[in-house]
Amino acid sequence: MRLTAENIAAKRGEDLLFADISFVLASGEALVLTGRNGTGKSTLLRVLAGLLRPEKGNVSWFSQDAEAGARACEACHYLGHRNAMKAELTVAENLSFWKSFFSDFLGGTGSSVSDAAEAVGLQEIIHLPFGYLSAGQQRRMAFAKLLVAYRPVWLLDEPTAALDSGAEVIITGLIGNHLAHGGIVIAATHQPLGLTNARELRMTGFAGVGEGVW
Amino acid sequence: MINLLLRDLKLSVRAGGGALIGVLFFLTVVAVIPFGVGPDLNLLSRIGPAILWIGALLSALLGLDRLFQTDREDGSLDLMLMQEHPLALTVLVKCLAHWIATGLPLVIASPLLGLFMNMNEVAIGAVMLTLLAGTPAITFIGAVGAAVAVALPRGGLLVSILVLPLAIPVLIFGVSASYAAVEEPAPFMPPFLILVALTMFFAVLGPVGAALALKNAGD
Numbered sequence: 001m002r003l004t005a006e007n008i009a010a011k012r013g014e015d016l017l018f019a020d021i022s023f024v025l026a027s028g029e030a031l032v033l034t035g036r037n038g039t040g041k042s043t044l045l046r047v048l049a050g051l052l053r054p055e056k057g058n059v060s061w062f063s064q065d066a067e068a069g070a071r072a073c074e075a076c077h078y079l080g081h082r083n084a085m086k087a088e089l090t091v092a093e094n095l096s097f098w099k100s101f102f103s104d105f106l107g108g109t110g111s112s113v114s115d116a117a118e119a120v121g122l123q124e125i126i127h128l129p130f131g132y133l134s135a136g137q138q139r140r141m142a143f144a145k146l147l148v149a150y151r152p153v154w155l156l157d158e159p160t161a162a163l164d165s166g167a168e169v170i171i172t173g174l175i176g177n178h179l180a181h182g183g184i185v186i187a188a189t190h191q192p193l194g195l196t197n198a199r200e201l202r203m204t205g206f207a208g209v210g211e212g213v214w
Numbered sequence: 215m216i217n218l219l220l221r222d223l224k225l226s227v228r229a230g231g232g233a234l235i236g237v238l239f240f241l242t243v244v245a246v247i248p249f250g251v252g253p254d255l256n257l258l259s260r261i262g263p264a265i266l267w268i269g270a271l272l273s274a275l276l277g278l279d280r281l282f283q284t285d286r287e288d289g290s291l292d293l294m295l296m297q298e299h300p301l302a303l304t305v306l307v308k309c310l311a312h313w314i315a316t317g318l319p320l321v322i323a324s325p326l327l328g329l330f331m332n333m334n335e336v337a338i339g340a341v342m343l344t345l346l347a348g349t350p351a352i353t354f355i356g357a358v359g360a361a362v363a364v365a366l367p368r369g370g371l372l373v374s375i376l377v378l379p380l381a382i383p384v385l386i387f388g389v390s391a392s393y394a395a396v397e398e399p400a401p402f403m404p405p406f407l408i409l410v411a412l413t414m415f416f417a418v419l420g421p422v423g424a425a426l427a428l429k430n431a432g433d
Contacts, residue, residue, distance in 0.1 A: 051292050073296040082289030088228040089221070100217040102297065 001027045001063040001107075001152055003048075003072065003184055008057035010040065010047050016055070017043050018203065025184045027152075030175075030195050033188040035203030041188035042081070044203070045155045048186065049078040063152070065106050075105055077151040079159055083142035087131030091117065091141050094130055099148035108150030108181075116147035121170050135162040143171055154178060156187040215299070215307050222311030225284075232277055237319040240273040244327040255332045262331030263341050263392035269327070270320045270345055271352060271385055275377060277316050278356035279363060279370040281308060282428065286364050291428070301425035309350075309357050309421065317349040340395030340402070344409060348388040351413040354420030355380045361427035384412055 002024060009019035017040035025031055033041040046052040048059055050073030061072040085094045095113040104110055117123040120140040125133070133141065139162050146154055154175070160168045172194045175185055179195070187193060226233040247265050248258060285291040294304050324345055328338035359376040363369030391405035 049292070049296055051295060070298075074298045076296065078292060078296060080289050080292060082287075082292075084289035084293050086221075086225060086288065086290070088225055093221070093224070097217050097221045098293075101294075 001182065001184070002061070003075070003153055003186075004060050004062065005048065006057050006060075008044070008047055008059070009055040010043050010052065011055050012040070012043055017205070019056070021057075021201070023199075023201070025186070027182040027184065028179050030179055030185040030187070030198035032193065032195065032198050032200050033186065033203060034190070034200060036205065039203035039205035041203050042157050045078070045080075045157050045186065045188055049073050049076055049155050051078070061153075063107070072153075075151060076153040076155050077146045077149075078155045078157075079142060079146060080157050081161075083130075083138055084145070085130045085138065085142055088129060090127055090129050091122075091133070092126040095126070095141070095144060095148055098145050102149030102151075104150040105152060107152065110149040111147050113148060116144040117141070119147055119170075119174060120144045121167070136164060136167060139163055140167055140171070143174070147174070152182070153184045153186070156185065156189075158189060159187060160189065160191050160193070215303065218304065218307050219311045219314075222308055223315055226311070226315035232280065233315040234319065236273040236276050236316040237323050239276055240269050240320050240323060241327065243269040243272060244330060248330060259332040259334065259337070262328060262333040263337055263396075264389050265331060266324055266327060266341050267345070267348075267385055267389045267392065270324065270349060271381060273320055274317055274349055274352040275356065275374045275381075277312075278353070278360050278377065279373045281312055281357060281360040282364045282424075283360070283369070291364075295428065301428060302421040305357055305361075305421040305424045305428070306417070309353050312357075313350050313353045317353055320349060321345045334396070337392065337396045340392045344388045344391045344406065347406065347413055348384050348409050351384045351409075351416045352377075352381050354413070354416040355384075357420045357424040358427060361424035361431065364428065364431050384409065387412065 004024050006022050008021045010017050021044065023031060033044060035041055043052060047054045050071055059072045061070065061075045092113055095116060099110060099113060111119065114123055114126065117126045120143055122137060122140055130138065130141065143159060160171055163171065175193060176195065179185055244265060251257060282291060285294065295301060321342060324342050325338050328341060356373065356377045359373040362376065363373045366372060387405045387409040391402060391409055394400040394402040394405055
C-alpha cells in the first residue's frame with residue numbers, strides 16, 4: 001500500500017499557498033504537518049481528500065488488490081474541523097449511519113458502533129443526542145467514526161483540538177494502533193501526537209501572489 | 215443507501231427539521247384565497263386546481279435550499295463526496311427523502327384544501343394524482359439549484375428564482391391535466407403522461423446535474 005503525492009500546489013483565492021509538495025507514504029508510516037496558522041495545512045489535507053482541486057500535481061493510491069481507476073480519496077478517512085455528525089440524532093444513530101454509508105475498504109473491517117464508542121472511552125453515552133455532548137466528547141465521537149469502517153489512510157485535521165489530556169492519550173493510542181496495523185496517518189497538528197518514527201512536513205506558507213505554477 | 219434515506223427522514227421530523235413547514239405554508243396560501251376572491255363558489259371551483267398547484271409549487275420550493283446546506287455546514291457533505299458510490303445516487307436518495315418529507319404531505323393535504331376551493335370529487339382526485347406525479351419533478355429540479363447555491367449563506371430565495379423557470383412546464387402540464395379531468399372535451403391522458411415524462415426526465419438529469427455542481431463547489 002502506498003499513498004503518493006506528486007508536486008502538489010494549491011491556491012487559496014489568488015494566493016499560492018504551497019507548491020512542489022511531494023511525498024510517498026507506505027504502510028505503517030505517518031506524516032505530521034506542522035506550521036503556523038494559515039500556512040496551508042488544512043488546505044493540503046483537503047487536497048489529499050479530493051475535496052479541493054490542486055492547482056498542479058496529483059495524489060494517487062496504490063495497493064496490490066486495488067481496482068484500477070479508484071480515486072485516492074476512497075482509501076481515506078477525513079476528520080476535518082467539523083465533526084460531520086448530526087446534533088439531532090443520537091450518537092448511536094450517527095455512528096451506525098456512517099458505518100453503513102462508508103462500508104469497509106478492501107483489506108479490513110471496521111469495529112461495531114459500541115466497540116468504537118468504547119475505544120474512545122464514551123460507551124455509556126451513545127444513547128444521547130449528539131448535540132447534548134460537550135465539545136471534547138463530540139470530538140471523540142467524531143473520531144470514533146473513523147473506527148466503524150476500515151480505511152487504510154487517515155487524514156486528521158487537528159484531531160486533538162478541544163480534548164483533555166486523558167482523551168489525548170486515548171486518541172494518540174488509537175492512531176498508534178492504526179499505524180501498527182499497517183495504516184497510514186497524515187495529521188495536521190499543533191500538539192505533539194507522541195508518534196515515534198513520524199516524519200514531519202513543516203509548512204512555511206508561500207508569499208507568491210497569482211503568478212501561477214506552470 | 216436505505217440508511218441515508220432513513221437518516222434524512224428522521225432529521226426532517228426531529229427538532230428543526232421543518233418537514234411540516236411546507237404543508238403549513240400550503241395551507242396558509244390556499245386558505246386565504248377564498249377570502250381574497252370572495253364567496254363566488256363557481257369561480258372558486260373553476261380556479262381551484264390552478265390555485266392548489268401554485269400553492270404546492272411554492273411550498274415545494276420553500277425548503278429546497280436546506281437540501282444540501284445542513285450537510286455542508288456540519289461537514290457531512292465532504293465525507294459523502296469522498297465515497298466510492300456515485301454522488302448522483304447519493305443525491306437521488308436525498309431527493310427522495312426530501313420529497314417523502316415535504317412533497318408527500320402536500321399531496322395528502324390537497325383533498326382537504328380542495329374542499330376549501332369548492333372543487334368536486336373528480337377534480338380533487340385529479341389534482342391529487344397530478345401532484346403525486348408532478349411534485350417529485352420539482353424536488354429533482356430544485357436539487358440542481360440547491361447544489362449550485364450550497365455555499366451561499368442565504369441562498370433560499372436564489373434557489374427559488376433559479377428553479378422556478380424550469381418548474382413552469384411541470385405547473386403547466388399539472389394544471390392542464392387537472393382541468394382536463396373535469397372539462398369534458400379535453401383528454402386527460404396526454405398532459406398527464408407528459409407530466410410523468412417530465413418527472414422521469416428530471417429524475418435522471420437532476421441528480422446528475424446536482425452531483426456535478428456539488429463536486430465543483432469545493433471551497
